[in-house]
Amino acid sequence: MNTKTRLYTISVYTENNIGLLNRISAIFQRRHINIESLNISPSEIEGVAKFSIVVYMTEVNIKKIIGQIEKQIEVIKAYYHSDENTIYQISGLFKIKSDLLFEEPQIQNIIKESNARIVTVNTNFFVIEKSGKKDEIVKLHEQLSVFGIMQYTRSGRVAITKDEMKISTLLESYNN
């Protein structure tokens, strides 16, 4: 088994309960593992929430973590995936002074070439949104930094697996 640290996405299907985030994050904290990004959203099943957690870990240790996450009462199932097995996206938002849009024509080219889009424009500022891989957002950030960015933020990773997750089947089997 691989003992090298690499980036993994952990998907956790859970009941939507207060306090569960605490319970799950405590498992990482105990082992002194930094969570690179975290996203919690509804899943394809009504009433079931999905955590997407991105961490650098070894495969040996991530298996142990998965066991300890699944052990939590309100966790239905947890999986880990390498980047090759998922389709994932993050989103970045950039707030820039409106004047620059006209003073620096290059900005318009950058927006176009990076497939970003302008979300809003007013007299003071405009906001660019870009979804994609982390590298793409980072690259856009670098390009825009030259002109001065008023605000910048990046979301956690959202991921969907190439394999079927079979959560509904699992829930049915628990109910029988």
Added chain:
Amino acid sequence: METKTIKDSETSIKVTEKISGSEAIVRCLIEEEVKIIYGYPGGAIMPVYDELFKYQDKIHHVLTRHEQGATHSAQGFARISGKVGVAIATSGPGATNLITGIADAQIDSTPMVCITGQVPSHLLGSDAFQETDIVGISTPVTKWNCQVTKAADIPEALAKAFYIARSGRPGPVLVDITKDAQFEEFDFTYEKCTKVRSYNPIPKTDFSSLEAAAKLINTAKKPFIIWGQGIILSEAEDQLKALIEKAGIPAAWTILGASAIETSHPLNVGMLGMHGNYAPNVLTNECDVLIAIGMRFDDRVTGKLDEYATQAKVIHFEIDPAEIDKNVKTEVAVLGDAKASLEAILPLINENSHTEWHQKFKELYAIEYEKVIKNDLHPTKEGLTMGEVIKEINTQSKGNAAIVTDVGQHQMIACRYAEFNKTKSNITSGGLGTMGFGLPAAIGAKMAAPEREVVSISGDGGYQMTIQELGTIFQQKAAVKVVVLNNDFLGMVRQWQQLFFDNRYASTEMVNPNFVAIAEGYYIKARKVTKREELAEAIAEMMESKEAYFLEVCVEKEGNVFPMVPSGASVSEIRLE
């Protein structure tokens, strides 16, 4: 106010009546057949105490002298009876004082339900008087917890709490209930919880894993069984015995597995781990198939993992999938309940005797006897040993007592030398190593099983961490026999200082009070023994006592516990001196 169920031929209609949240809490406990609870009142839990007053003929509330004592008593209750222990406390400091016991129950898989009062819901988060985020604090040390802010949610929360605490791998659960929810009235009905959608307490056993395990066991030349508390929790004692007898496999136990099979059984080869027996530790690294049942390869059992049983194929019978491959890589994992798995595998196992292999255990036992056991149990030098006290208790109790220990040297000696005829007779703090556990746990054990002789054995250090529970013994008239093995030291730490810190005894010497006077202050019969000649007679007096009895035995000050696997060493590097 009873909830009546009217049954006709087709339907059953539940008739409900309006009661308060606090009354509902007590009614839920009654529905769960709880008869004894341990706790301490305070502002945010007072409505519940008011109901406990009304229902005192149904539920006996034991007022401990500290909330920590309430949890340990609930643990002792659970460990001897196999039932869920219940502890109750107020908000803030009352709740935080439960934490040590909860953490202990979590790591030792003890079923326990803790109920805490909380400030009224409109004050949550406002730093109100005696407000603490007990749900947040207890999260990492509970199997499950929740906060209830509406009376109508109480029955479901408590039903779930009991179900989760006792099912699968048991553990502690905490339900925090705001004071306004305790006062609020609602229509009460109670339904026991039998499943939680996202929770699978007993994983399905794969028959092919049983076949693979049986094949390994049947072809093994030097098989070795190591069992843990899983045997006791799943009540698989008879099935384990049947397996070891049929296959002729020597079997050793972790500290929490002690007493599952009687000490005198010829295939019971003793205790594993840091202060366990010589043969099982050394031969762990010589067996060819290691069969672990209901145990979790704690570091105190395995020593250095890189050199632990690397030559052996490991079979792991386990209810908790998170334990598989956590510390030791397994060849075959048999998931499921130990009792069911052992029952299923028995027909697949061939009869065998492994006489030569068993002979090895006997040879190593002889070495341990000469170097360690003889001097512990039959000392010739002046100064009483802890071992001879345990031996005398064995003799006089005929191995029928439940031994409740604290943590430290006396604990290791007691577990090494106590003779057990009955299961659920060894109650100790294993995983957490909680000093102060023993005395309150013994109270809980005695109250759960009044017909049994319960002997609490502590050191002078741990005893003083919860010594105030003598008040509980006195008030409850709990006939616990309390033995303190006094060496005027925090003995285990002192032993490490002697062996690994060049005799620098930093803060381990205890200047102790008059323990007999303290016990007598609580009107408990008490006696102190300093000489070997007095020991047998003093223990006889203690055992004959119908009431609680305190016995202080002054033992040699600087006795050491051997064998010992030094911290970080391999189990085969176990030291005899």
